[in-house]
Amino acid sequence: MNSPITGKPMKLVREADTLTFRKETFNIVYHYYLCEDSGERFTDGRLDTLNTVQATNQYREKYGIPFPEEIRQIREQYGVSAAKMSEILGLGANTYRLYEAGEMPTVANGRLILSVREPEEFIRQVAASSHFLDEREVNKFIAKAQSLIDQRNDVLYDLELSQIMLREDPPNSYNGYRRLSLSRIAQTIAYFEQHIGNLYKTKLNKLLFYTDFLAYKAHGYSITGLQYRAIPYGPVPAEYGRLYLRLQDDGKVLVDERNGKDDQYLEVYYPNMSFDEHEFTEGELHILEFVARVFRGRSTGEIVHLSHEEQAWKDNHGDRQLIDYQRYAFGVGERIGLLD
Numbered sequence: 001m002n003s004p005i006t007g008k009p010m011k012l013v014r015e016a017d018t019l020t021f022r023k024e025t026f027n028i029v030y031h032y033y034l035c036e037d038s039g040e041r042f043t044d045g046r047l048d049t050l051n052t053v054q055a056t057n058q059y060r061e062k063y064g065i066p067f068p069e070e071i072r073q074i075r076e077q078y079g080v081s082a083a084k085m086s087e088i089l090g091l092g093a094n095t096y097r098l099y100e101a102g103e104m105p106t107v108a109n110g111r112l113i114l115s116v117r118e119p120e121e122f123i124r125q126v127a128a129s130s131h132f133l134d135e136r137e138v139n140k141f142i143a144k145a146q147s148l149i150d151q152r153n154d155v156l157y158d159l160e161l162s163q164i165m166l167r168e169d170p171p172n173s174y175n176g177y178r179r180l181s182l183s184r185i186a187q188t189i190a191y192f193e194q195h196i197g198n199l200y201k202t203k204l205n206k207l208l209f210y211t212d213f214l215a216y217k218a219h220g221y222s223i224t225g226l227q228y229r230a231i232p233y234g235p236v237p238a239e240y241g242r243l244y245l246r247l248q249d250d251g252k253v254l255v256d257e258r259n260g261k262d263d264q265y266l267e268v269y270y271p272n273m274s275f276d277e278h279e280f281t282e283g284e285l286h287i288l289e290f291v292a293r294v295f296r297g298r299s300t301g302e303i304v305h306l307s308h309e310e311q312a313w314k315d316n317h318g319d320r321q322l323i324d325y326q327r328y329a330f331g332v333g334e335r336i337g338l339l340d
Contacts, residue, residue, distance in 0.1 A: 001033045003035040003037070008037065010033035010042065011034045012032075013041075014030070014031050015029070015030055016030070021052075022059065024062075026055040028051060029330045031043070031050055050219065053219075053220035054220055057326075061172050061177070064107075064111060064170070065105055065111075066105075068100050069179075070171070071105075072100045074114075074116060077148065078145060078148075083097065084137075088122075088126055088129045088133070089109075119145035119146070120145075120149065122141070123146070126141045126142055126145070127142075165242075166180065166242055171225075173326040173327070174322050175222060175325075176221055176222020176226075176329075177221050180225040181224055183252075184224045184280075185226065186252035187279045187280070189271050190273055191292065192292060193271055194275055195289075195296065196295060200267070200300050201244070201267045202233055202234075202303075202304060203303055205236040205240055206234055206236075206295075206304065207291060207295060208224065208237060209228050209307065210307075210333070211224070211288060211291050212228070213328070214287050214290065217330050218286075227322055227323075228323045229320055229323065231317060232317065234304050234313055235307055235310065235313050235323055238322060244269065252272055253269050253270065255269055256270065312331070312332060
């Protein structure tokens with residue numbers, strides 16, 4: 001961004017600060033452009049959003065308020081329009097639509113929305129609203145919710161038999177304020193196979209780390225919802241062994257077993273699907289493209305070395321700790337000349 005005073009390019013500055021939201025103060029990394037000649041500070045719409053979202057993310061986490069993506073997913077699982085969901089929950093006519101667009105619900109409304117994630121509670125809300133829904137709608141909504149209950153029971157039975165379970169926490173600072181998405185992980189792998197190739201496990205772990213942390217650095221949210229742990233070989237998805245087995249069991253990825261140097265056993269992953277860009281926003285696609293461009297042609301050893309330069313790894317690898325996005329993402333890539 002050029003200075004409106006001098007017309008010269010300005011320096012992007014990040015510094016620890018606080019921001020007040022709904023009368024509560026939260027620690028954030030404040031972003032602004034500095035006009036070095038005049039000493040004046042400036043922001044644009046992107047930086048204003050990034051500064052604000054850090055505080056609102058923490059507020060949502062503190063009070064258990066669902067994020068816009070969750071709010072949309074809860075509604076879509078029942079095949080209900082936003083306007084109709086507002087009626088069922090007793091909200092204003094366009095309230096649910098506004099919440100999906102990013103407006104912050106009250107704590108009470110947020111918890112009400114989260115409650116209907118469970119089909120049993122959704123059925124109770126529909127029944128309580130039957131006086132202004134027609135009989136056809138009531139029957140349709142209840143039938144859909146009941147089908148979800150039946151599917152869940154079938155899945156639970158299957159889980160008892162074989163399915164690999166993964167930790168799926170609500171959005172928080174250790175998953176980049178996004179619920180775990182196996183679909184997005186698989187699609188990310190599909191993108192990197194298409195644009196980088198030879199996705200050895202160690203390399204893939206680092207590509208996922210940079211993708212998620214650079215996405216958080218740019219937008220305040222991760223892409224996949226993965227948690228990352230610092231281990232001797234660098235930052236990795238916290239449950240990467242179970243993760244890749246689950247993706248294989250679900251038919252989303254395949255693995256090729258190869259022999260490396262000294263007969264070392266290596267696993268190379270590739271997708272069992274075509275890449276679908278509609279899974280991602282324009283900003284997320286930019287992050288995927290950037291990571292592919294930066295790491296294309298680099299060896300696994302080079303990428304591991306670069307990851308060891310990250311403060312996120314240095315501060316946490318001794319105890320194999322989970323890496324906090326809010327604390328470390330804004331510094332990721334700076335030591336090795338990546339995205340500013």
